[in-house]
Amino acid sequence: MEANAQRVEGSQGVTPPAYREPGDARMNLSEDDLEAMIEIRDPEIDVEDIVPQVRARLRAQHRRARGIGLDCEALARGQVPSDRASPLDDDLEDNLERMRASYNRVVVDLSLTKSRVPIVGPLVQRIREPLHRLAMYYVNRSAGRQSRFNAYVVGAMANLIRSLGEENERLRQEISRLDARLTNLETNARGKRE
Amino acid sequence: MLPAFLYGDAVSNQAARIRHLLRDWGFRSRIYAEARDHRRVNPGADYRRYRGNPDNILVYHYTTGSAMTEFVRQLPDTVVIYYHNITPPEFLDTYNAAYAASLEQGRQELVLFRHLPFALAGSQYNRQEMLSLGFKEVAIMPYFIYLDELLAAADSSAGQRIASDYRDGWVNILFVGRLAPNKRQDDIIRTFNYYHRLVDCRSRLILVGSGDSIPEYRMELEVMLDVLDLQHVHLTGEVSLEELSGYYRAATVFLCLSEHEGFCVPLLEAMGFDIPVLAFKATGVPYTMGQSGVLVKRKRYDVIATLIDLLAHDTPLRRDIIASQNRRLSAFDHDSTVRSLHRQVERMMQLA
Numbered sequence: 001m002e003a004n005a006q007r008v009e010g011s012q013g014v015t016p017p018a019y020r021e022p023g024d025a026r027m028n029l030s031e032d033d034l035e036a037m038i039e040i041r042d043p044e045i046d047v048e049d050i051v052p053q054v055r056a057r058l059r060a061q062h063r064r065a066r067g068i069g070l071d072c073e074a075l076a077r078g079q080v081p082s083d084r085a086s087p088l089d090d091d092l093e094d095n096l097e098r099m100r101a102s103y104n105r106v107v108v109d110l111s112l113t114k115s116r117v118p119i120v121g122p123l124v125q126r127i128r129e130p131l132h133r134l135a136m137y138y139v140n141r142s143a144g145r146q147s148r149f150n151a152y153v154v155g156a157m158a159n160l161i162r163s164l165g166e167e168n169e170r171l172r173q174e175i176s177r178l179d180a181r182l183t184n185l186e187t188n189a190r191g192k193r194e
Numbered sequence: 195m196l197p198a199f200l201y202g203d204a205v206s207n208q209a210a211r212i213r214h215l216l217r218d219w220g221f222r223s224r225i226y227a228e229a230r231d232h233r234r235v236n237p238g239a240d241y242r243r244y245r246g247n248p249d250n251i252l253v254y255h256y257t258t259g260s261a262m263t264e265f266v267r268q269l270p271d272t273v274v275i276y277y278h279n280i281t282p283p284e285f286l287d288t289y290n291a292a293y294a295a296s297l298e299q300g301r302q303e304l305v306l307f308r309h310l311p312f313a314l315a316g317s318q319y320n321r322q323e324m325l326s327l328g329f330k331e332v333a334i335m336p337y338f339i340y341l342d343e344l345l346a347a348a349d350s351s352a353g354q355r356i357a358s359d360y361r362d363g364w365v366n367i368l369f370v371g372r373l374a375p376n377k378r379q380d381d382i383i384r385t386f387n388y389y390h391r392l393v394d395c396r397s398r399l400i401l402v403g404s405g406d407s408i409p410e411y412r413m414e415l416e417v418m419l420d421v422l423d424l425q426h427v428h429l430t431g432e433v434s435l436e437e438l439s440g441y442y443r444a445a446t447v448f449l450c451l452s453e454h455e456g457f458c459v460p461l462l463e464a465m466g467f468d469i470p471v472l473a474f475k476a477t478g479v480p481y482t483m484g485q486s487g488v489l490v491k492r493k494r495y496d497v498i499a500t501l502i503d504l505l506a507h508d509t510p511l512r513r514d515i516i517a518s519q520n521r522r523l524s525a526f527d528h529d530s531t532v533r534s535l536h537r538q539v540e541r542m543m544q545l546a
Contacts, residue, residue, distance in 0.1 A: 029497070037497055039475060039489040042518040050504065050511060057500045061392045070391060076496035078384035144409055155420040 196255035197262055199227035199238050204459045205278050209255055211338045215535060228262055246270045251542050259299025272546040275307045276314040277324055279456025285376040289410040312545055317457040319478035335538050337459055339526045341466040348439035356440025365397040365506045368445035370460035373405040373412045381451040381493055387422050389499035398426040402433055402441050442467040446506045458482050462526055465519035470505040470512050486522035
């Protein structure tokens, strides 16, 4: 899942909290960048001593990632690791994303119109509201189970679609290879006849 | 008086401890709540049964929007708000609109009490927020930290079992807190994804905390783990005190990437177990950390994972950070917190 950027405002008069910048994935962080990012307030510990160690380890990690075909930039940004474009059809990808975004939107909220009956209206309202809330309680218990089931379905669909996509890609490459071989054979055969 | 008097909840524990001390000092003290957890030995009484009295002092533990607010405002008692902070509703908008609405209501209704001559805040961060809203006099009433009890519980059979299950030379990254969007366990998972794949595959992530309050978020985390195909992540759910102690004992590094905390008691609990703490600098977290631990100001998962690596092994940095944390803990020792409560009670009695 992608790391979503969220700007969160703090309370009135209080400094808003720091927020993430999803586009910030420059791999070559300078020492100044790292010093700005890390804060150790104990005056006996110097951040400047730690920064070179962090940089050296980051470089080693990036080398390791390249060596095993992992997308280090994607990992650093919190994305699903991938070193190639998605093999999925765009529409299918969109629908999968919509499923992920909406699988848990099954909970119901209270939606009670005010009673217009004069005099007894407020009494009617006081009786209706707890009854609605009671119904909501049971409905939302079921909704919770549905949401959980939906989560499993979304997970299974994602895995299935990813597997099918990878299989399609493999078959595409296989067909391409066989096609090239067939063309080669036909060319050779034509050459021999001539 | 508080909206929910629950088992294992920091605010509820604080209310229970205050009740206990007040009784020790000769006061009559009771807890009234809307929701009461009967796993507590003394779960208090329904708040609607409370009959106000102008001679009483009522401490209203303010944590969310609730029908209790209007009830309290009508009472003749000397009311003292004890503010524990309220999660900004935008964190919950996409998960539970009703819950988000009650949080929004809570934030809006807080100002209804700013005319009161005296109020309490659980942290410096909370205090600043109250002053910015127009509260006149706000004193900090620190949270009691039950380190002695936690350390003793770690020697129980349940605590020892968990500690021995996980002490196998692997790096155990721990966070303690209910699964909630503002606590950003999803970011912790992203960090662990990087750490496990590129730094140390002999590692596990342990997320201790109930997922019951926002089940939609828990499910999102589970789907995330499936999509990332990430192993060695344990979502423990609610645990007992003994089990919690076992997880602390087994932890190598404590990682907090919360984007909203009023105080965050687990930061100090982790320090009590000599676990180096690495946390995102947001809202109440830096106030709780003081001059201890390591803070990060931006969420670069590779940098955070690398810092975990530096803290996880027996390096000079790990030793220095633990030493700074031990110094920080001295500000929260039990006796000084009791003295603080005594001062606040004397102040409240001057108002009554």
